Amino acid sequence: MFRITSLFIISLLYLSFAYQDDYSGYKVYQIVPNNEDELKTIQILIKHPQMDVWTSSKLIGHPTVFMVPPTIDYRLRSSLRVNNLPYDTLIEDVQSTVVNEKHEQAAARRIASKQNGLLTFKQYERFDTITWFLRNLTNLYPDIVQLINIGKSYEGRDLEVLKISSGGNEDKPAIFIDGGMHAREWISPATVLYIISQLVENYSENSALTDNIDWYIIPVINPDGYEYTHTMSRFWRKTRSVNLNTYCRGTDPNRNFDFHWNEVGASSDPCDEIFAGSDAFSERETDALSNFVLGVKQNIKLYLTFHSYGEYLLYPWGYTSALPHDFFELETVARRANAVANKRYTVGSSTNVLYSAAGGSDDWFKGVAGVNLSYTIELPGGGLSGFDLPPSRIDEVVQETFEMVKVFAGYIQEKFLYNRFLLH
Known part of the structure; x- marks a missing residue:
């Protein structure tokens, strides 16, 4: 059976998702469920209002990927450990990927300009x-x-x-x-x-x-x-x-x-x-x-x-x-x-x-x-x-x-x- 920590559930009542330009400290995690219990646990976890779900699935063996702000990162990882849910950290700092994307966009525009297209x-x-x-x-x-x-x-x-x-x-x-x-x-x-x-x-x-x-x-x-x-x-x-x-x-x-x-x-x-x-x-x-x-x-x-x-x-x-x-x-x-x-x-x-x-x-x-x-x-x-x-x-x-x-x-x-x- 799955368990969700009381601290994590209580935080649902007080925290709401806040968008901001700077994503410093935001992380992206991936969980791949191996059985029905893990799948059910994931479906509860991703309902947190501060969790930004990028992709999820109802199928065993298919990944759920989500971004979390630093304000709930510790509680999230604690809940994952309590429920024995293995996870991968895909992105350590989301802001760095946003910056890299902007650099790639700028470089691509320079190339496009030279090609007159x-x-x-x-x-x-x-x-x-x-x-x-x-x-x-x-x-x-x-x-x-x-x-x-x-x-x-x-x-x-x-x-x-x-x-x-x-x-x-x-x-x-x-x-x-x-x-x-x-x-x-x-x-x-x-x-x-x-x-x-x-x-x-x-x-x-x-x-x-x-x-x-x-x-x-x-x-x-x-x-x-x-x-x-x-x-x-x-x-x-x-x-x-x-x-x-x-x-x-x-x-x-x-x-x-x-x-x-x-x-x-x-x-x-x-x-x-x-x-x-x-x-x-x-x-x-x-x-x-x-x-x-x-x-x-x-x-x-x-x-x-x-x-x-x-x-x-x-x-x-x-x-x-x-x-x-x-x-x-x-x-x-x-x-x-x-x-x-x-x-x-x-x-x-x-x-x-x-x-x-x-x-x-x-x-x-x-x-x-x-x-x-x-x-x-x-x-x-x-x-x-x-x-x-x-x-x-x-x-x-x-x-x-x-x-x-x-x-x-x-x-x-x-x-x-x-x-x-x-x-x-």
């Missing part, structure tokens, strides 16, 4: 650069690219969906892709930008994907939070909206969708990392996204949302452990895509593989918008280098992920295009 996939781009890139594509490739403004973020940044289409029939199957829902997950927008680049700038090689499929893509659905991680707090996760009667800002956009909203795996506390919002679709960003999707849902056959990290390929449901009626198809398609990644990703439903999380975008796309093939892809993390991949590894991950996306797209063509052709 803005998107080299050797650095994490700022939101203004991403916006410039999307708008420039509409000028360079007006026959296949259209930029659609779907609203503005809380701080007034444009939310723009790039539609990639070669024209033709209005009933072509479509794929919807988004990234940057959680602000600190920088590899997500980078991956989505690479997908766009391959579909548009490398059109001649990938024309089959755009000739037969329309694409709706938004690289950063949470631009305010994304910019805040670049300028103020590297590990900020939520939006930047103001919550009434509290100093705590922001909502977890991936708990804010109106499908079993705030039922499980979410919080009503605005200071919590998984705050579901004052209401479903309280956030301008999620509201704008949902309104746009409902207008084009009849053609969308596949939804991919990119997060990090952990190497998981997940499908609904997040609000219940029950599997969708078509889980066999969801699983089969995911395993096809995973094959090109050398089967490194863990495939399964969100609740059964990771944790319960109601109000997520993948559940909403399937349960409300009617997009049966709906997936969350948790991309690789930085391991010893920090929360996210160092810039030097961006290219490696985005290329591999695009190969996975091509497999997904191939299945959409197979199911909705070739089968229709055979029927005629």
Whole structure:
């Protein structure tokens, strides 16, 4: 059986997570459970309000990784010892990894400047650069690219969906892709930008994907939070909206969708990392996204949302452990895509593989918008280098992920295009 020290539990009542620019003394630990008791102990430990969970799993043998401030570090390690939980210290001082990341970013920008290229996939781009890139594509490739403004973020940044289409029939199957829902997950927008680049700038090689499929893509659905991680707090996760009667800002956009909203795996506390919002679709960003999707849902056959990290390929449901009626198809398609990644990703439903999380975008796309093939892809993390991949590894991950996306797209063509052709 597991035991939690009384001191550690009492501290839950008095401490709340506090973000700060300086992460000196913060540490990152990893625990890999060997049995059910250890797994249960971990699930209790990570509920501490000052513990920032980077990745966790419900599966034995899969790591849980979390960051802790120096204020609770001693109590945490004491609790781990009492419960005989072996752990590894991945990062001794988080601030040093943040500084190293900034240095790598600066070096990558110098290289990019010398090469006269803005998107080299050797650095994490700022939101203004991403916006410039999307708008420039509409000028360079007006026959296949259209930029659609779907609203503005809380701080007034444009939310723009790039539609990639070669024209033709209005009933072509479509794929919807988004990234940057959680602000600190920088590899997500980078991956989505690479997908766009391959579909548009490398059109001649990938024309089959755009000739037969329309694409709706938004690289950063949470631009305010994304910019805040670049300028103020590297590990900020939520939006930047103001919550009434509290100093705590922001909502977890991936708990804010109106499908079993705030039922499980979410919080009503605005200071919590998984705050579901004052209401479903309280956030301008999620509201704008949902309104746009409902207008084009009849053609969308596949939804991919990119997060990090952990190497998981997940499908609904997040609000219940029950599997969708078509889980066999969801699983089969995911395993096809995973094959090109050398089967490194863990495939399964969100609740059964990771944790319960109601109000997520993948559940909403399937349960409300009617997009049966709906997936969350948790991309690789930085391991010893920090929360996210160092810039030097961006290219490696985005290329591999695009190969996975091509497999997904191939299945959409197979199911909705070739089968229709055979029927005629």
